[in-house]
Amino acid sequence: MKLQKIVVIGTGYVGLPAAILLARAGHDVVGVDINDNIVRAINEGVLHINEKELQAVMEEEEVRKNLRAQSTPCEADAYFIAVPTPLDERKKIADMSYVISAAESILPHLREGNLVVLESTVPPLTCREVLTPILEKSGLKVGENLHLAHCPERILPGNVFHEIVHNDRLIGAKDAKSRELAAEVYSTFVSGQLFQTDDVTAELCKLMENTYRDVNVALANELSAVCDTLEISAKEAITLANRHPRVNILFPGIGVGGHCIPIDPWFIKEVDPMNSRLIFTSRMINDEQPYRIAAKIRKAVKNVNTPRIVAIGATYKPDTEDTRESPAIEIVDILKSDGYSIEHFDPLVPEMKYESLESIVEGADCLTILVPHKEVISELERSSDAISDKMRTPIVLRF
Ligand SMILES: NC(=O)c1ccc[n+]([C@@H]2O[C@H](COP(=O)([O-])OP(=O)(O)OC[C@H]3O[C@@H](n4cnc5c(N)ncnc54)[C@H](O)[C@@H]3O)[C@@H](O)[C@H]2O)c1
Known part of the structure; x- marks a missing residue:
């Protein structure tokens, strides 16, 4: 060697x-x-x-x-x-x-x-x-x-x-x-x-990989906002559009987190801002997504007096314990600073664990699944009736 x-x-x-x-x-x-x-x-x-x-x-x-x-x-x-x-x-x-x-x-x-x-x-x-x-x-x-x-x-x-x-x-x-x-x-x-x-190509390639993801997520989030304006289901519209043989639109999310995708696109803008307008706009759209999701939650509970909200999921993506740059945490913070009573749990984050969904929704008005961890979704589907029965107002939101 x-x-x-x-x-x-x-x-x-x-x-x-x-x-x-x-x-x-x-x-x-x-x-x-x-x-x-x-x-x-x-x-x-x-x-x-x-x-x-x-x-x-x-x-x-x-x-x-x-x-x-x-x-x-x-x-x-x-x-x-x-x-x-x-x-x-x-x-x-x-x-x-x-x-x-x-x-x-x-x-x-x-x-x-x-x-x-x-x-x-x-x-x-x-x-x-x-x-x-x-x-x-x-x-x-x-x-x-x-x-x-x-x-x-x-x-x-x-x-x-x-x-x-x-x-x-x-x-x-x-x-x-x-x-x-x-x-x-x-x-x-x-x-x-x-x-x-060469070195410059390698440097840019790494950033392009994460930027590709960020821009595609932004497109999905933007199309989802358009669907909301038109009062149609984004999930259905995207599913049908994807039946086109050359279309593969992602599904909208609650924002982009983690330590790579929300960061790396900025490194491209840093070296060539004039040619990074789409990249910059995508970053803005994805950074604003937690505010759109918070608005959806507010709208869902607008007719409930002093609503009690239970939010599940604090990680930046499903089935991980990593909470870095997590949009879920941002959404909860936005709602808390608006004065909402909101409890936040995550079965994969050691200090945020809970016994069962049934036990934590007792008397709540809104259960919002911010991060669809497999184990959360399967419990939700298994015990959906029991969960609704325990709630004061059975509003369940899934993002
Ligand atoms: N974590 C990932 O999945 C991932 C994937 C691809 C690329 N990257 C990139 O790789 C790089 C490193 O990321 P990471 O996740 O390993 O970070 P990290 O924080 O896990 O590890 C970095 C380590 O460097 C040490 N350190 C800092 N300054 C030092 C110095 N002057 N001398 C010696 N040690 C020093 C820190 O103490 C830390 O232990 C970043 O540029 C990141 O963007 C990370």
Whole structure:
């Protein structure tokens, strides 16, 4: 193996699985994290992310032998950077501070022939305009005696072990040698296809994938609003439209959550606002969706005196426990700030669990299912009569 020793900077949802798979493939891997609890957990063989299959891999002898963690970087053949790139909420641009400090932290250790791989999701031109100038402070020259590639991550939390191995990957770099070296490292643990391209294309592709989703959701949400104006069922209209052989409209939702789809489209607008009008409008439509849903709930209870509302679902999508950027939480907050009495439960979120729907709707006027977790829908269908009987006013809304 040409690149035997690999340092992974940032061992969270993206960096840790990569570190584990690289160790399993026989690399000598050092995970680096500024969070001491994570460093300790890795050294004790404990996975700090909720991925059952990956925990088993982490306990394999080869992984325990080849993976260790520490809080600062050291010399290596290759560096992977997988630190957060959150959205600066006020400016709606990428907060690059973690990437910058990660790059600066490896500077003293860089030597001729090293490969640096950026896995974090970033605005286009980050490799050229942000990373290259920092890395070249080492005296080395990117594309000549230092190699740099962007290999964005596509894993789906909850299914990380399968996806990190089987998904196709993009290997983006300005020069052929960087591409070749990065492809060589990924080929040690990826069985999906590795597609080589330039760095800017790889940066934009990752953002395009999530933006595609966001724009399509916005179209569904907008069409649903039109259906409401016309007082027809959006579900029926979309189902019938989708009988066209080349049409596949998504169904409307309560908004877009999670840590990728509502964020990544902004990184495109950041670099080319003039050509991002559809992307921007879609973001606005999806960000406004929780207000439309709150209005629907208000309308449903408008004839009830001091209505008591019970809301189910707090995660950003069904059948996960992840509440990051959750529109369901936003809807409940909107209604609370309007003065409504609303109780919020979620069977998958530890601190929001409940015994049964029947027990929590006693005396309520509106049961609203914000997130259709499989177990919620099956309980609702199983005991719909009993649930209605317990309610003071049996208004049940499903989104
Ligand atoms: N989570 C996902 O499903 C997913 C999927 C695709 C892409 N991404 C992208 O991958 C990147 C990382 O996301 P994540 O979900 O792994 O984040 P995360 O918060 O789970 O992990 C990032 C880790 O980096 C550490 N860190 C921050 N600055 C550091 C530094 N200077 N040195 C060392 N460690 C540092 C943090 O302590 C944290 O443990 C982001 O750009 C994200 O958008 C995430």
